[in-house]
Amino acid sequence: MGEKLPVITNKEKKHLLNNINGDFHSAELTAIMGPSGAGKSTLMDILAGYITHGVTGQININDKVRDLSAFRKQACYIMQDDNLQPLLTVNEAMMVAVNLKLPSDLSLSEKAKKVMEILESVDLGSDRETKTFELSGGQKKRLSIALELVTNPQVMFFDEPTSGLDIVASKQCITLLKELASLNRTVICTIHQPSASILDLFHHVYVVANGSCMYQGSVNALLPYLSEVHLTCPTFHNPSDFLLEVISGDHGDYSQILIQKSKNGLSQRWRSEIPYSAKNGLREIYQTPVVTQPPVQLTCIKDTPNTYSTSFGHQLLVLLKRTFLVISRDKTLTYNRLLTHFCIAIFIGILYYGIGSEAGDMYDNFKFMFFSAMFLMLTSFNCVTTTFPSELPIITREYFNKWYSLKSYYLALTFADIPVQICATLLYGSVTYFLTKQPVESFRIVSFLFMCVLISLVAQSFGLFIGACMDVKNGVIFGPFCMLPFTIFSGFFVQLNACHPSMRWLFHISFLKYGFEGMVLSVFGYDRPKLPCNSEYCHYSRPEKFLSNMDMAKSTYSLAVIFLGGLIVAIRISAYFVLRVQVRRSRGKRR
Template identity: 70%
Template sequence: MDEVRSSPSARLKNTAQKRPDSLHIDLLLAPENGLFHLNDLSENECDNSVNVSFQNISYYVNEGFFKRRKKMLLNGINGEFYSSELSAIVGPSGAGKSTLMDILAGYTTDNLTGEIYVNDNIRDLSLFRKQACYIMQDDHLQPLLTVYEAMTIASDLKLSNTLSRQEKNEQVKAILVSVDLWTQRKVKTQELSGGQKKRLSIALELLTNPQIMFFDEPTSGLDSVSSMQCIQILKKLASSNRTIICTIHQPSATILDLFDHLYVVADGSCMYQGSVKALLPYLEDIHLVCPTFHNPSDFLLEVLNGDHGSYNEVLLKKSQNGLNQNWRKQIKAIPIVQEPRTPSSISKSIKEVKSYMKRQTRFCSNSYSISIPSQVAILVKRTILIISRDKTLTLNRLLTHFLIALFIGTLYFGIGTDAGDMLNNIKFMFFSIMFLMLTSFNCITTTFPSELPIITREHFNKWYSLKSYYLALTFADIPVQIFATLLYGSITYLFTKQPIESFRLILFLCMCVLISLVAQSFGLFIGACMDVKNGVIFGPFCMLPFTIFSGFFVQMNACHPSMQWLFHISFLKYGFEGMVLSVLGYNRPNLPCNKEYCHFVRPDKFLSTMDMQESTYSAAVKFLLGLFFFIRICTYFVLKFQIRKSRGRRK
């Protein structure tokens, strides 16, 4: 049996060794026609071995609503993961694999006891997250971007501005070639296969050359061939002096043999920690013999599930909950055999890679590679590109506003010139408010929740700050909404023959825009709070009070005094007043009457009837603008809370 590693220094020395060239992966592209080799790097300050260990880790969740009780998911487990090893966390469903992965990656930090160490020092989480990346089970990618666009935008966000566009493009090409995605570079990510999406997820994180990579179920949903390709990529990554840790549920025997280190979890405890080859002898020590030609991982799961008797307590005692290191395989120093290369090309490659990495020193220091304004600019560019391809957010929205404007303009054609059509004119204005409110609200409510998993992944892996994303979303989508609203407002205003006075047209359009922006902000708030299903159900319900107290169905002076305060918080009331005042206010002269009797020849009389005689356009603008900024700020904090909360849902 291989000896246990005796000391932290010895472990670091052993794990710093690299693996044979047969396991080598090329990741960085040289300016010439060759590829940089990460194994050539030996002196770069960010290219050190990183070993992760943990002691007495326990984690619990709260259960129950009225009577809170704790449920332990991890029970004082211990373990170590070394660089240059491909490590797998295995176990039956509900064993605590993903929970342990979330804790080690820094994704989960609450309700946690115990210590996590990096190179035998207590982990500094902020520094650790700059050195690590977490690729989750579901490949949350921007579906409307091509592979090359996704990589290019990621390089702009994750790489320093000191690099030229050409250098970034070369880096992107090298990584795509390495993961066999270069031929699919013009394919949209939504059209990729499961294996290709997984490889793209890996490629996106390789841009910053992370030393620690976590993978949650990397083979989930993949066929046997794609699974093998994925694990082979991870094997090659580990050979370049990285620490690769992944959870895997039920690997085939061939895939299991690719792993260097196995960490077995059941019932929240460690049942085995050691090499793959030592697993069967370990089980044979307690008289559990795997049948010939039987998959060892299947046999292991059968044992843990109690199919061969109750052995979990025995295994727990034997592994000492992860403290027993006697079954680990000690890594020997193996000479590295590189492919034939001339001394001059090798020297030049090493020099240029080191030059590249020195310009990436921010990876070891600052939180983000570029400034907040630069992040916003890049994210605005990405959001505009996505919006331009999203039929729901652009084409359908513009087409809907245009067609409904033609329909309503034709239906209410010419009603703005006659006093006899005053009530119909008011109905047109209220319909316009409702239409602008519902379209603005529903568009963002049904599309934004799908962005949350993508934001969570990218923000956690230090692509950008949440503030930058939120500002970019605001800057990119508001112009589209304003354009659609102006399209509707201009057509209906002219078709209904409202007063052809420039200041009235401007006031009318401004009020239309403010109503749509406030409704869009409400939609964004609901989208940040709820998923699509709940947003569609509860969203309109939330808008119902604003509609009832808008001043159209009942005026405030006719309402019970105990409910009059609700009119003052209804943004539709202020929007309705502002739209009516833009057309009938500001001392508009009497309207002509083409009927025998017109009750509202004088516009001020109608305003008095609608309880708007004291209303002002400026008050409506101030309220709507204030509400717009208030909701946007609240949405930011809700989004921030939701992203933090989402880390606790993956249990």
């Protein structure tokens, strides 16, 4: 790999890597080292194919220019944060991985056997039924590795694999990576400041500083390399600490000297071959081999039209099952939502008890329906605004590592939450409808509940769209403001005929107006007979008179259904394309 990496940062072109060179061998564990901001993660992202834009130069595999699409099928990238589904058990997470990453014609028993082999190899066999949020940091890291071992990748990239781990867990993690490399894999990881014992586990060190290579070679040759320029590491001093001191200029400015000495990564003088005995004589801390199948040569695999191991339909089924499982265990998103709708329904039903059967309470009934529309809109919207921001790191990892297509993930996530939202809406609508004593006519009941569901699904769609556009903080703050115009122009606060002509178009795009009108029409429309009046005079004894005064006499239920249904489809399609952009941007942000 060579040449430069120009990246646009704050509208200025900046070279993050400068004409660096290097090579990484199979059966070798490589540490990319350097201080913060040196370009370690940028180099790793380029090698893994995580960053492709703004890069010049060439990456070869076995002396041939890399075919990135084919390469990504044989490689995996395990990032610094262990982005796992917290409510799945270890075994469930592994079964999702094998069902997505292995051919669908493989039997369930074969998949289960492979899962058990991999879990035993990473010392997680006894934790199969443990939920991932209950795992320790080291166990989460091993599970992240196990998930990618399903496809037996030949090149493995790790970004700061020891981050957040104690010295014991860190050493176990790097020892595991060394075992993976011993099976003829190329294993590359970034690491900031390893201890001396951890540094000794690496075969190869690649040192980056200010976007240039200051050393490429074996661990044993590092100190002799530095001593050739009169930099002597004190006795009992951690070599990695001394190296960072040199890079930081604590011992003088040796940056250009070391870059020239290593020929910016081109020199092979300090590389050393790993003896065959060393490859097979590693100290084992796990009892079973990591994989039972021999690795394949990178050059033997060519790109195929099928980007993923399984079909779109199979991916959708697996992801739907996973999402339903997560939703069923999520108390906040599922059970609390149902409980909230039920409790508010009881409260509102008692507050407006019996208003639907008396002409004198017509306007109170009108206010009840508007509150119901508002409540359903806000709860449906707020429940999903954090969905994509919280899931984005998981999507990015799994999508980049070729688990599934983004379309299958998006459809699974959006479809899975619809039944829960519909159940919550029907629960609220049914309880309030009968407590407020609305007309007991089947077509009115169905029309009212159906309109409630449409309002909820439109608001949910907007929540998904806002969640795809913004992070959690901005979504929570600015999301409700996006709902404000729909509320103002709903026809409750200001009616269409009383509004300034220049603003009337806003009524025609307010989904809450159409939903609210649909609810009112389902109760008061369709030639409902005169309501009984318990007072001397009831101005709105006839529902058609009330509809006329509320500027709803010419409104139609079917138009509301068509508008809201079309809006649901349009917003969800838009949210998908926004999510695509966000996934790509999340990769670019790592620069």
